[in-house]
Amino acid sequence: MDLKAILEHHVTDQIWARVALGPLDLPLSKHLLMMGIASLILLVVFPLIIRSRSAALAPFRGMIEATVLFLRDEVVVPNMGHKGAAYTGYFATLFFFILLMNLIGLVPYGATATGNLAVTGGLALTTFALINFTGIREQGLIGYFAHLVPKGVPAWLYPLMFPIELMGLFIKTFALCIRLFANMIAGHIVILVFICFIFIFGAFNAAFGFLVAPVSIGLVLFTLLLELLVAFLQAYIFVTLTAIFTGAAMHPH
C-alpha cells in the first residue's frame, strides 16, 4: 500500500451505497454515519441532560449551560445586538454540531465528517442563507441590497463596489467552508505522515525504524492534542464568523 492509498482510505469518505431520491443521488457513507451519530447525540443526550434534575448529570448540564451562555453573551449578542439573542438556539446547535463531528473524528474508528468539503460546504450554505435571511428581514429586500456597499463610499465607486461586495458575500461563505475543511483534514494528514515516517525509515534499515518510532509517536500524540484544541477552536471560529457576518447584515453601519 502506498501513502496515497492510505491517505485516501483514512481521510476521504467511503460511500457504501447510493439511494436515488428524485433528481438527487444520495450517498450512504461513513461521514454520513458519523454525522448521524453526532445528530443522535444532540437529539437524545442533550435534551436528556438539560431536562434531567439528577445530581449526577448536573456537571454536564453546567458545561452545556456555560457554553450556551458564553455563545449568547460573548458571541451572539455583541455581534448581532439584543435582537440577535433570539438566534442563540441556532448558534448553539451550529456550535455543538460542528464540535461533535470534530470530536468524533478523534475517536478510534471514527471519521471526521467536517473534514469533507460537502459537509463544510453544506454548513457554509446554511450560514449564507442565515446572513441573507436576517439581513432582508431586518432591512427589507431593497434596504439590504442598498446597504451592501458600506457607507461613505463615493457615488462613482458604486458600480465597482457593488459587484465586489456581492462577490464578497459568496467568498465569505466559501472561506468558511474551506477553513473548517482544511483545519480538520490537516491534522489527520500530519498524523498519517508521522506514522508513515516509521515505515519509510524502517524500509532503509529495521534498526533505524525502531529509532524513529518513539519520536514519531511523540509527535503524533502532540498533533492529536493539537487537533483536540483545533476541534474546539474551529467550531468556535465558525460560529463567531457566522455571528459577525449575520450581525453585519443586520446592522449595516
Added chain:
Amino acid sequence: MEALIRPEIGLMFWTITCFVLLALLLSRTAWKPLLQAVEERERAIKHDRNTAETARAEAEKLKAELDAKLAELKAEISRRLDEARVSAEKEKDILIEEARKSAGVIVEASRREIEAQKLDAARELKSKVAELSILAAERILLKQLDHRANTDLASKYLAELEKERPELKLGGE
C-alpha cells in the same frame, strides 16, 4: 486524491437537511428549556438583589429614625434633669429661708418667756425678802418695840431706800 476536493452534492444535501432539522428540533427540546431555566434564575437573582437592597434601605431608614429618636430622648432627659436641679435649688432656698424664719420666731418667744419668768421670779423674791425682813425685824423689835410700830418704821425705811437708790428696787411697779 481528487475525491478529497470533489464535493459530493448528495452529502451536502444530507448535511443541510440534518442541520436544519437539528436546529428546528433542538430549539424546542434543548435550548428553550435551558434558556428558560437560565432566565428564571437570572430573574430570581435580580429579584433577590432588589429585595435585599430594599430591605437594606429600609433598615437604614429605620436606623436613622431610631438615632433621631434617641437624640431627642437624650435632649429630653438632660432638659428634665436641668429642670429638676433648678427646682431642687429653689426648694432648698425656700426651706432654708423658712427654717431661718422659724428659728427667729423661737428665739424671740424664748427671749420673751425668759423675760417674763425673770420678772415673776423678781416679784416673788421681793415679796419673800420683804416678808423675811419683816419677820426678822419683828423678832428683833419684839424685844424692844411693839410689832406694829416697828413694821411701820421698817416700811418707811425701805420706801426711803428705794427712792434714794432706784437700782435696788425689787420687782417692777
